[in-house]
Amino acid sequence: MEPLFYLASASPRRRELLALLEQPFELVLPDVEERRRPGETAVDYVQRLARDKAQAGAALAPRPLPVLAGDTIVVVDGEVLEKPEGRAHGLAMLRRLSGRSHQVMTAMALAWNGRCEGVLVTTEVTFRPMTEAEMARYWDSGEPADKAGGYGIQGLGGRFVARIDGSYSAVVGLPLVETEALLRSCGVLSA
Structure with missing residues (x-):
């Protein structure tokens, strides 16, 4: 079956979630620097990264199909927690998250x-x-090393989550309901 669009992501979690929409897609893997600009808010940052990845993917796509991309960040006390830079940094992140709430922002x-x-x-x-x-x-399990905020809700880190208010799939990395609606509103998927 011919793909309807491309996914610009190396994330296996995004691929797995997107496959749940049962629509054919292919991968394109752009290289986009993920660095926050001075004065950039968390909301602006995550939305810019998603746009940058989609546009870079469109420039690489072998066929003129739409390109979907996303980015996920963790925010606590207004600070963006990126992927941990090592064990000490990862443990410091987990200490900040322990026993309290934070926001996970996913932009597509x-x-x-x-x-x-x-x-x-x-x-x-x-x-x-x-x-x-x-x-x-948890750190020694290896799971948190490449995850925003230093944890994965879909894996071993899920046992620390007491509650979520919002989209579970967005925390994993791709908000299913909203992504399907975006694809429909842009004419990629039929109603």
Whole structure:
């Protein structure tokens, strides 16, 4: 079956979630620097990264199909928690998240014919208190090393999540309902 669009992402989690929409797509893998600009708000940052990835993917796409891309960040006390830079940094992140709430922002962007439309989903996630030993074991599992905020809700990190208000799939990396609506509103999927 011919693809309807491209996904500009190396994330296996995004691919798995997007496959749940049961629409054919192919991958394109642009290289976009993920660096926050001075004075850039968390909302502006995550939306810009999604747009940049979609537009860079469109420039690489072998066929003139729409390109979908996304980015996910974790925000606590107004600070963006990127991927951990090592064990000490990862454990410091987990300490900040322990026993409290934070926001997970996922932006999706669709680029086609020189246009780019997007959607932003913010979900409130509350962690139960964690012990130092739990945090150390979790870090040593290897799971948090490449994840925004230093955890993965869909894996071992899910056991620390006491509550979410919003979209579970957005926390994983692709808001299903909103992404499907974006694809429909831009004419990629039929109603």
